[in-house]
Amino acid sequence: MSLNKQITKKxxxxxxxxxxxxxxxEEETPDLGVENGQELTSQxxxxxxxxxxxxxxxxxVLSDLYIGGFATKRAGERAKNDxxxxxxxxxxxxxxxxxxxxxxxxxxxxTVNVFYEENQNGASFTATFTDFMVGETTVNGTRRITLNGxxxxxxxxxxxxxxxxxxxxxxxxITENGTKTFTVVFEEGEDTLFNLQGNWTITEGENTxxxxxxxxxxFNCAYWSSGTMNVSKNGLSLDVDFGDGTCDKKAxxxxxxxxxxxxxxx
Numbered sequence: 001m002s003l004n005k006q007i008t009k010k011x012x013x014x015x016x017x018x019x020x021x022x023x024x025x026e027e028e029t030p031d032l033g034v035e036n037g038q039e040l041t042s043q044x045x046x047x048x049x050x051x052x053x054x055x056x057x058x059x060x061v062l063s064d065l066y067i068g069g070f071a072t073k074r075a076g077e078r079a080k081n082d083x084x085x086x087x088x089x090x091x092x093x094x095x096x097x098x099x100x101x102x103x104x105x106x107x108x109x110x111t112v113n114v115f116y117e118e119n120q121n122g123a124s125f126t127a128t129f130t131d132f133m134v135g136e137t138t139v140n141g142t143r144r145i146t147l148n149g150x151x152x153x154x155x156x157x158x159x160x161x162x163x164x165x166x167x168x169x170x171x172x173x174i175t176e177n178g179t180k181t182f183t184v185v186f187e188e189g190e191d192t193l194f195n196l197q198g199n200w201t202i203t204e205g206e207n208t209x210x211x212x213x214x215x216x217x218x219f220n221c222a223y224w225s226s227g228t229m230n231v232s233k234n235g236l237s238l239d240v241d242f243g244d245g246t247c248d249k250k251a252x253x254x255x256x257x258x259x260x261x262x263x264x265x266x
Contacts, residue, residue, distance in 0.1 A: 040231060040238050040253055042263060048209055048231065049224075051166070051176045051202050058134075059143075062095065062114055062127055084108075092116045092125065097132075106135035122147045129164070136169035148181070157183045162200070175203045178211075192219035195227075209233055213240075221247035 083100040086093050092115040097108040110132035116125040124146035132139045141164035148157040159181045166174045178200025185193040197214035213229030226245040231238045239254040240263075253261045 038233065038236055039255075039261070040233055040240075044204070044207070044209065044233070045240075045251075045263065047174065047204055048202055048211055051164075051174055058097075058108060058112060058129075058132070059127070062112065062125070106137075107133075109133040138167040140165045140167075154186045155183065156186075157181065159198075172205060173203075175201075177201050193217075194219055196224075207234060215242050216245075218245075218247065223247060223249050224251070 083102065084095050084097045086095050092113070094111060094113050096111045100108040102108065111130065112132060113128045113130075114125050115128075117123065124144060126142055126144040128142050129139045141162070143164060144161040146159045146161070148159055159179060161179045162176050164176045166176075168174070178198060180196060180198035180200060183193075183195040183197075185195070187193070193216060195214070195216045199210075199212045202209040202211065210232040211229060213227065215224045215227035215229055217224045217226070224242045225247050227242050229240045229242070231240060237256060241252045241254070243250060243252075249264055251263045253263060255261070
């Protein structure tokens with residue numbers, strides 16, 4: 001396998017492992033200077049950080065199909081296993097899932113179209129979901145993954161641009177639009193560093209969250225442990241501080257009046 005493919009495999013692996021599902025619990029609430037319902041809740045933080053987790057299993061399959069076969073397949077060629085069928089085109093492939101469960105995932109049903117591009121600056125692919133089912137949840141929209149510039153053995157960077165709508169079984173809708181850049185830094189003798197920065201918007205019910213941030217974690221830590229994130233909830237600007245790098249499950253939310261609230265990441 002060429003160095004480029006090895007790096008691409010690493011990048012897509014890290015791109016699709018998602019944002020690590022977390023739960024949050026709130027401590028006793030101080031006077032935050034906001035009306036009831038304006039505070040940032042633990043459940044809302046979980047949605048902000050994990051909105052794209054539903055498609056992570058599909059993303060893994062798409063990554064494996066690209067790494068494992070796209071470059072050697074010809075247009076019109078088909079591949080099939082007990083879980084999904086792939087049809088290759090000149091610039092990508094189409095994958096159809098039928099009652100498919102991958103490594104214990106919820107059942108997947110539907111078709112995903114993948115368009116691949118490559119130039120001197122790097123490679124990218126765009127996945128389009130049309131009424132794609134993950135269990136009883138419906139996913140529509142696109143996600144573009146771009147491997148950024150020149151990669152090295154110690155630094156991998158890639159950007160995801162999402163325009164995704166998720167409809168849950170109860171009819172509630174979550175959308176995600178925006179861009180996230182992930183950087184993975186491998187340092188000899190040091191733990192791998194995982195960094196996320198970007199600007200994206202989440203809508204859930206009547207709430208709109210606009211997020212801008214730069215946060216990091218050590219790969220052996222289950223929690224984001226350093227950096228800050230600005231979250232605008234329906235126009236109310238809040239700052240979330242994830243700490244100084246200590247893997248301690250804590251984050252601090254600062255409100256416009258200066259009041260702070262500590263959140264524990266479960």
